[in-house]
Amino acid sequence: MLFLKSFVATLGKTTAFLASLVVVVAVVLKCFDDPEPVHLTRMAAADIKTLEENFRQQNKSCFVLGASGETGKLLLQELLERNIFSKITLIGRRQLTFEDKAYENLVQEVVDFEKLDDYAAAFQGHDVGYCCLGTTRAKAGTQGFIRVDHDYVLKSAELAKAGGCTQFHLESSRGADKDSGFLYLKVKGQVEADIQALDFDRYAIYRPGVLLVDRQETRPGEWLARKFFGAVSAVFSTSMSIPIQTVAKAMVSNTLLQPEQKAEILENKAIGALGKSDKK
Numbered sequence: 001m002l003f004l005k006s007f008v009a010t011l012g013k014t015t016a017f018l019a020s021l022v023v024v025v026a027v028v029l030k031c032f033d034d035p036e037p038v039h040l041t042r043m044a045a046a047d048i049k050t051l052e053e054n055f056r057q058q059n060k061s062c063f064v065l066g067a068s069g070e071t072g073k074l075l076l077q078e079l080l081e082r083n084i085f086s087k088i089t090l091i092g093r094r095q096l097t098f099e100d101k102a103y104e105n106l107v108q109e110v111v112d113f114e115k116l117d118d119y120a121a122a123f124q125g126h127d128v129g130y131c132c133l134g135t136t137r138a139k140a141g142t143q144g145f146i147r148v149d150h151d152y153v154l155k156s157a158e159l160a161k162a163g164g165c166t167q168f169h170l171e172s173s174r175g176a177d178k179d180s181g182f183l184y185l186k187v188k189g190q191v192e193a194d195i196q197a198l199d200f201d202r203y204a205i206y207r208p209g210v211l212l213v214d215r216q217e218t219r220p221g222e223w224l225a226r227k228f229f230g231a232v233s234a235v236f237s238t239s240m241s242i243p244i245q246t247v248a249k250a251m252v253s254n255t256l257l258q259p260e261q262k263a264e265i266l267e268n269k270a271i272g273a274l275g276k277s278d279k280k
Contacts, residue, residue: 048253060084061085062085062089062126062127063090063130063160063165064090064091065129066132068096069133070211071247072130084256088106088107089107089109090108091109092108092109093110094110119159120159120163123156124163125164129156129157129168133149134149134153135148150187154191154194157195166201168203169255171247173188174268176189176192178190202259212243241268242268242272242275246275247271250272250273254266
């Protein structure tokens with residue numbers, strides 16, 4: 001009995017310490033938070049509905065790269081629910097299977113990313129392109145990571161531009177910088193810059209922080225980071241993390257807007273503002 005009381009007391013102190021630690025870290029991270037996205041204002045549900053209807057009447061089509069990934073799945077779901085495109089095409093290395101009837105009108109193009117020039121037709125005739133394609137160095141190796149996150153993405157963007165696509169939306173990462181000393185951030189920054197050089201009529205880059213999602217495939221470090229930042233976000237909204245659903249919603253909502261510049265970078269806080277703007 002004495003041991004049990006001691007254990008409960010110790011557990012209580014540990015819980016209190018961890019809770020205090022989360023609050024302290026949240027306050028510290030707040031100091032490094034993104035500036036307020038002054039060019040973005042939270043839109044009311046009525047405004048979103050009007051924008052969606054106006055966009056829908058333009059009878060546009062889109063394609064999605066990376067629809068089998070965590071962000072891509074939710075992006076596709078969001079596109080279908082909001083029904084702003086007359087045609088949605090999935091471009092990937094394999095055919096995806098869906099049970100819900102909402103997915104039955106999707107067009108799927110299976111391509112070999114190592115020979116994308118042979119599949120140029122798959123990228124023709126789209127107005128808007130969404131790219132959530134990506135892998136990790138742990139999964140694909142260094143060269144494999146560069147090939148997927150840079151080469152495949154850039155080549156896809158080139159073929160889309162040549163095929164008439166005017167608007168391209170790229171999921172990147174917080175801290176992306178072509179001059180970074182970290183491979184991941186360097187590759188992300190380089191592909192951002194290379195696609196910008198293609199001169200789309202509109203180009204949106206999304207740089208979310210740690211994506212809060214329960215992945216089907218996960219590593220202990222990623223799991224721990226998501227749990228930690230999830231706890232921090234519950235106390236304080238920071239630019240270090242964001243729910244993956246919010247990213248998907250932001251990408252669709254941002255498609256409806258007319259930015260002041262052709263190319264724009266949305267950091268974590270701006271993504272959060274747009275991702276919450278469609279709440280009813």
